[in-house]
Amino acid sequence: ATDGPAGKLVLYTSQLEADAKQTVDAFKAKNPGVEVEWVRSGTTELMNKLRAEIAAGSPQADLLLIADAVTMESLKAEKRLLAYKDAPVQGYRPGTHDPDGTWFATKLITTGIAYNTAAPMKPSSWLDLLKPEAKGTTVMPSPLYSGAAAIHMAAVKEQPDLGMAFYEKLQANGTTAAKGNGGILKSVASGEKLYGVIVDYLPIREQAKGAPVAFVFPKEGVSAVTEPVAILNTSKNPDAAKAFIAFLLSKEGQELASRQGFLPALPGVAPPAGFPDTSFISLMPYDPAKALKDDEANKKDFADLFGG
Amino acid sequence: MSLATLNDRRPFRAAGRFSVSGAPLLFALAGLIVLLPILRLVWEVAGPMAGGDLTALTRVLTSKMTWRATGNSVAIAAGATVVAAALGVPFALLCGLTDLRGKTALAFCLILPLMIPAQIVALSWIHLAGSGSPLLKPLGLAPAPGTPNPVYSSAGMILVMGIEHAPLVFLALRAALRAVPRDLVEAAQAAGARRGRVLRTIVLPLSLPGLAAGLALSFVAALGNFGVPALLGIPAGIPVLPTLIYRRLAGFGPSVLPEVAVLAVLIGAIACVGIAAQMALQARVDARVIGGSAPAAVLRLGRARRPLEILCWTVVALILAAPLAALASTSLIRVYGLPLGPETATLAHYATVLGLDQVGRAFTNSFVLSGVAALLLVLLAIPLAHAMAGPGKGGRLVRAVGVLIELPHAVPGVVLAIGCILVFLKPLPLLGVSLYGTLGIILAAYLARFLSLALRPAQAACAALDPAMEEAARACGAGPLRRLRTIVAPLVAPAAAAGGVLVFLTAFNELTVSILLWSQGRETLGVVVYALEEGGSPTLAAALSVVTIAVVVTVLLAVGWLGRRLPAGIIPWRG
Amino acid sequence: MTTQTPALLIDDASRHYAGTPAPAVDGVTIDVAAGEFLALLGPSGCGKSTLLRMVAGFERLDGGRITVGGRTLSGPATHVPPEERRIGLVFQSYALWPHMTVAGNVAYPLETARVPRAEREQRVRAALDTVGLSGFDARHPAELSGGQRQRVALARCLVMSPELVLLDEPLANLDVHLRAAMEEEFADFHTKTGATMVYVTHDQAEAMALATRIAVLDHGRLAQVAAPRTLYREPATRMVAGFVGQGAVVDGVVTGPAADGRVRVRLFGAEALVRCRTGQPEGQALVCLRPEDLEPAPDGPIAATVVRAAYKGGFVLVEAEPQAAPGVRLLLRVSGDAQVAPGEALRLAVRDGWVVPEGPSQERLTPARE
């Protein structure tokens, strides 16, 4: 890449600090001409920042690498995303990127069940959370605050044998909601709650370090956020931005994600230690565009059931 | 002071403070510039309304959730204020009025919760009360695994916020108690009144204005608190206005900003009601002390002293040491969730945390930000407070600005941060540079947010300033700015500096504003702790929190040590 | 008193504070000669401070004019701000700046005037010398006694070499002993500097001890301006008679024409010869009787009863009620050795007195000293 893209690239990412640094460093190794400036924060904070910047008339980011596709859909609907028609999406499963080429999944962060190893019951199905053993001891992230939880809810509602009734039964069984996944992990690890609906990598990492938690992929399947990446149409350096996306979607980029402890989105790339092979994991299907449309209603339903 | 002086003072207060009436206008303008971010948000509501567009307003005001959250907010803030009073009032009485030993240390410990970020305090309480409690578990007192943590409730929020804001009541009331002259108390004793009666009929009525100020501060602070309801209220399904705002922000769509602004203005309005109630109460009570400047009153505790001392330190241990210990033990556990014991303890998290290069940066940034903010605010507070004490139109205008400064203090930090982005993203007019992405924008936000902390003490000092001080300077030929620089500023400096110390300590751990405004390399301590916590590294977050608290305490002790020779009143916890 | 252009001319000056029923200062005219020491005397609230503050420039005039050394400082459409008047001002509360040393306080007016450092230091030293505070330069006001503080305030005002010095009750905050000592210092200071001084006080003893002339204010109006002795011996109004010095103002009848400044009056049924203005008409009149005007005498024509007797050290101040005029209280001094008890009968002779030019009022007669 002697005469590859050059210039400054501003990346807003919700990746963890260390992961974001690795990713950027790896990209820069391949594209020495590009200088990447990145801002790391939670998806909500990043979106607040971006919203305010848009309202002030000057969005700063070129690239957005955030937790979920629903948010991307909303930006797409507002016509704020640039279409990258010839992105290298060969080999990717359909549904993990926008057919119009505005956003692309970079990994799979699934939502399953974590439990405290001291718990009397080892769950294997979502329905196990409705058992008496789980009464009052389950915690899940609130879709009102967490993007992953919102997608999980959208996916669960599409499942015929779960649906909204599942949430109602969870409520009846004393399940509570928390703001984010970090809090769920702490609740379960500390034994304050025994079961938690949570993204995969947190408990799997902690379990490896010896924490009294374990993670299961329930047999009905898991929902997944795909940590999609997209280019804002106000980007001042679309060439470099496209190069960044190309890097993330490349085999090399996917192997990096796996090394960081995430399930790669590209089938065929080896999963990280502690994860089952991708083929053993079934994903509950959902439609991001529909999720966006139903978002308000879902949140209202959730708030009606769980408050907060 | 003779009667003649008293007579002279009152009427002449109103006379001839400024010959150049432009000066107060100038300072009012400076105040308004600092308040720009919040005014920009108010405009977000008022602008469309002026244009006849009421959609955001009606959408928010017709939502049931808005009113549910408002009800919760008011109830919880009121409850927290009651708890703060229940803690702050007895401690203020004991520290301000009696011969209790170790008052300075006690006051220091009581002020600490104010300096520790809300989310850390809330986390400590979750640790402490949960089934995994590192303290209660070994004692067999922890709730059984799987039973709900009792702090996830309205009561929990009220308790934690009450403890957090007790220092505000404590500080305000103790200052008022110090102003109760000894002879008023002794006159009551000579009239045959025992301690309890003296307290009830003389001391408390006289310090009511100070108490009211403390309660109002505590109420406003509880209203705008996000950290505690986020951690304790959401799991309990209890929405309050700040979490509702956060939730709106987490939603999508361009309608978010106006709606958030409406909610922020709603919080501001409730806060103003609180402040107005305080003012009404103060106006109704005439507690202006007449006559001599006798030393402050002291009540002898006699035989009750020892038991009271034990009780005080027990309470302090409960509200401060216990959660801190929980936090410390979390920071020492090899893996979160394991019981703390010799084989699970490690210092590795401290090594890890201190090795992170963003931690070093964050310490530097937070230090610079809070230091500069404290300094600038002290410099602004003095002329502003002075102008507010002045007469006429200029004074009235500045006083109006003085009410507005409560706003950025009362709204959740994230709202203020959005206001800052709206105002400072574009390059500044004339200068052509943008503050965005620099420490400058965080500084601007801090200036707006903490102006009221810096201004209030300076304002009290200016109001108490003998006008003859300035008149003497005028008779010596000194113009307004020279007088401000050479006479007023040095005289109110101790009070202003006390405000500065509070600003520094509060800003040092600030999270909710900087979380939106930081950028790579410009993270604050609060942001780094939060990132670790969110990233699923509670042990690292706990370690960094412990380091932060250690630094805060060190700074406090250093300030106290350096301030030994400073005039009374600068060091907040000093007697 | 010299006859050149007055150092300070207050010409029909008035000030009415908004929201108050009556003007605080009401058409006052006084001229003060260069080098004069004028005392402004009057009860609390009579407008002394207001008048002084008008001269200093802190209050605007609602009418009239104030001229210093020929230059109009306040007048219709003129108002020179205080910081440009170069008038020295000493406050009752001293108004020393606690954050500055003694030297800093005194140097302040010079710094403001951008006097070069060397000259400044020399002038500060000289001013501190004048008030006897050399060597106190580095102290802070808090480390000084009340009298020393007052002297620093004096030095601060003196260092500017003002033509005119205004002092507002500078001794009101001091205790009796210190007050006596400071009175002397003011007198010395006036002699030494030759400055024109206007001195506000409500203490008539202080005014009399210090001033070359005293202006008595009453409800914002000028009641009398005169030398202390004249004021004491020949008060122009009932108010002045009562406010300045001790004694009683009583009803009498002038029974003959004035001659040689004296006139015959009937007092409590007895005849007496008292001083009066030329042309004092016959008929009802007010007579001012000082304690030294009355004397206990076995053959005195006035029968009276002792109401109160207070030992004052050296003498006893006796309050006596004439039998002919119940309710009236006469004051006189008797030797400290005499034992006088309330209820005792007493005969009095009138040795002197003064017919107050202002006619008799309708008010009930009361002892004049309150």
Added chain:
Amino acid sequence: MTTQTPALLIDDASRHYAGTPAPAVDGVTIDVAAGEFLALLGPSGCGKSTLLRMVAGFERLDGGRITVGGRTLSGPATHVPPEERRIGLVFQSYALWPHMTVAGNVAYPLETARVPRAEREQRVRAALDTVGLSGFDARHPAELSGGQRQRVALARCLVMSPELVLLDEPLANLDVHLRAAMEEEFADFHTKTGATMVYVTHDQAEAMALATRIAVLDHGRLAQVAAPRTLYREPATRMVAGFVGQGAVVDGVVTGPAADGRVRVRLFGAEALVRCRTGQPEGQALVCLRPEDLEPAPDGPIAATVVRAAYKGGFVLVEAEPQAAPGVRLLLRVSGDAQVAPGEALRLAVRDGWVVPEGPSQERLTPARE
């Protein structure tokens, strides 16, 4: 003064504040008879307030004993708290409670004592009547003048009908005229109630006007207790001679034996006959000369020069320096009509004087009045 058991007995009482070099009150013994009006007089910092606060119970004793009506209130191992002493207390600052009305302030001690409402109201009314404040019940202290505030404080103390009333400089904050009026009220009040009163002041004129006896404190020790006249005419120490009354304390030589309470002394080279204690030895002595002891006389034996002359209304106070003793300042009064100017020569005659029992000190002679 009666001879029954003293209403108040202060017996060798001492108080040493921690961290101060000398005791604030040092072995003071005074007994006060029932109904007596005792003034505690002394310069600032001499321990007056401390002694009063010891009697009231706000300060503990480091030694000695305080007995009221035969009951020991403070002593070794005894300390009755102030609220149980039933001693009336009036503060220099009035110490009125600003949040209560006048009636509320006065009723407070009765409420504390659980006096039934009807009786309470009646007694409050009576107390306010006594101090002439009927009709002011509903006002707040802020709406009163200084004198009225002081009277409320008095009523509040009076309403408890205390056997003993302590007053700490109750007039120090008032202006001259008000002070004179209030002095009279205190005297009336004392006569009316017959209460035993202890009255702290640093103003000797006030003490003399009011008290039946005066106790002079000096650096925490009792210098003299005596009736005002005795104190003025026969001061026991140089300090008392200087502090009480005006005049000079000068060096003299007693040249003959005392007889009939009088003795011959040589003063400035002249002979004079002055009063003394019985048994006054011959030799060096201090002589106290009051203004009335000196008289200008054409044939007076002492040649002096006028240093200062201050018109005091009615008389002129002259400060004169004897030619034989430069630096010494004698005080005398001359008639208000006389014109006396500094520098003038004067001949003086000594009509009276007092040999101070305390021996002559080594100090340089100075005028005694400060």
